[in-house]
Amino acid sequence: MNLTTNYLGLQLQHPIMAGASPLSNRLHSIRELAAAGASAIVLASLFEEQIHDEQVDRLKRENRLAELDAPEQFFAGSEPYAFGPDEYLEHIYRAKLAVDIPVIASLNARQPSSWADFARNVQNAGADAIELNLYFLPSDAEVSAAEIEQRMLGIVASVREHSSLPLAVKLSPFFSSLPHFVARLHRTGAQAVVLFNRFYQPDISARFQEVSPHLELSDSSELLLRLRWLALLSGRTPMQLSASGGVHTPEDVLKALLAGADTVQVVSALLRHGPGHLRGLLDGLADYMAERHLRSIDELRGKLNLARAQNPEAYERANYVHSLLFWDR
Numbered sequence: 001m002n003l004t005t006n007y008l009g010l011q012l013q014h015p016i017m018a019g020a021s022p023l024s025n026r027l028h029s030i031r032e033l034a035a036a037g038a039s040a041i042v043l044a045s046l047f048e049e050q051i052h053d054e055q056v057d058r059l060k061r062e063n064r065l066a067e068l069d070a071p072e073q074f075f076a077g078s079e080p081y082a083f084g085p086d087e088y089l090e091h092i093y094r095a096k097l098a099v100d101i102p103v104i105a106s107l108n109a110r111q112p113s114s115w116a117d118f119a120r121n122v123q124n125a126g127a128d129a130i131e132l133n134l135y136f137l138p139s140d141a142e143v144s145a146a147e148i149e150q151r152m153l154g155i156v157a158s159v160r161e162h163s164s165l166p167l168a169v170k171l172s173p174f175f176s177s178l179p180h181f182v183a184r185l186h187r188t189g190a191q192a193v194v195l196f197n198r199f200y201q202p203d204i205s206a207r208f209q210e211v212s213p214h215l216e217l218s219d220s221s222e223l224l225l226r227l228r229w230l231a232l233l234s235g236r237t238p239m240q241l242s243a244s245g246g247v248h249t250p251e252d253v254l255k256a257l258l259a260g261a262d263t264v265q266v267v268s269a270l271l272r273h274g275p276g277h278l279r280g281l282l283d284g285l286a287d288y289m290a291e292r293h294l295r296s297i298d299e300l301r302g303k304l305n306l307a308r309a310q311n312p313e314a315y316e317r318a319n320y321v322h323s324l325l326f327w328d329r
């Protein structure tokens with residue numbers, strides 16, 4: 001049986017990857033992920049703010065701060081990150097030495113600026129690809145959706161300009177026309193999209209009348225949003241598709257592949273159960289394929305996408321109307 005998968009020009013042993021998370025901050029858990037069977041590892045992100053802050057520090061020391069458009073620092077004096085930019089590069093280098101599976105660096109950004117030339121350093125440090133996380137929450141009523149999309153494409157273009165590594169873009173699900181934006185990403189030089197970021201939703205304490213940051217691990221119900229968009233995009237875009245969000249069981253893996261994912265990324269399940277959980281996902285995939293005498297992942301991938309589904313309405317408005325009208329039957 002052949003589970004090999006091409007993703008971002010990399011030949012993976014199978015489609016199940018470890019997504020970006022603190023598990024990749026330490027070499028010993030990177031080794032554990034690889035030993036448990038991860039086909040690739042996405043490192044936790046380096047944030048644009050970190051690169052920017054370091055630039056400010058350097059130019060301050062050299063008395064050249066005036067050269068920077070935005071000389072304010074985001075986290076002056078505090079160090080909330082696992083790695084500074086130079087340490088991140090060293091971590092990429094060490095991770096590559098520690099395991100023999102692809103290591104994908106993650107850059108997390110919200111605007112194009114001089115930080116993007118860091119992509120060249122990531123490439124020189126030995127990363128196999130870049131996952132660019134465009135995490136942006138629009139809150140300014142003066143800024144239109146078109147401007148925000150243009151800004152995002154500007155980020156992709158500047159990373160593309162500074163690195164020839166294969167490039168995946170991790171997106172949020174909130175677009176007026178996701179297929180249109182994905183087509184533009186492809187024209188700008190990205191090879192894959194990762195669907196989707198989870199928005200960590202602050203909660204409100206009514207008792208203390210305060211807002212508190214909130215991060216809960218996912219469960220399988222979050223996969224449904226991904227399945228719909230995977231199915232809508234699969235077979236209709238030259239971009240490769242990676243599912244992120246709500247993959248916990250072998251069945252979740254299978255669903256994502258059937259909807260059209262090239263790869264699936266797992267995080268919450270690994271944080272909850274440990275890296276060894278990956279092995280069970282992989283065994284479940286292999287068992288399913290053996291039971292059905294499937295020889296390659298290509299026989300599964302995209303079988304239930306919109307283009308090939310026997311019931312395409314299930315993904316579209318017809319099913320929405322039907323679901324509302326007949327919810328109790």
Ligand SMILES: Cc1cc2nc3c(=O)[nH]c(=O)nc-3n(C[C@H](O)[C@H](O)[C@H](O)COP(=O)(O)O)c2cc1C
Pocket residue numbers: 019020021022043044045046106108133170196197198217218219222244245246247265266267268269271
């Ligand atoms: C504790 C934690 C840290 C994370 N750190 C990152 C990160 O640095 N960069 C990133 O792109 N995603 C990060 N993520 C998001 C995950 O990569 C993933 O997209 C998300 O958790 C959905 O997948 P899941 O349902 O398997 O958890 C993080 C998630 C968690 C729970």
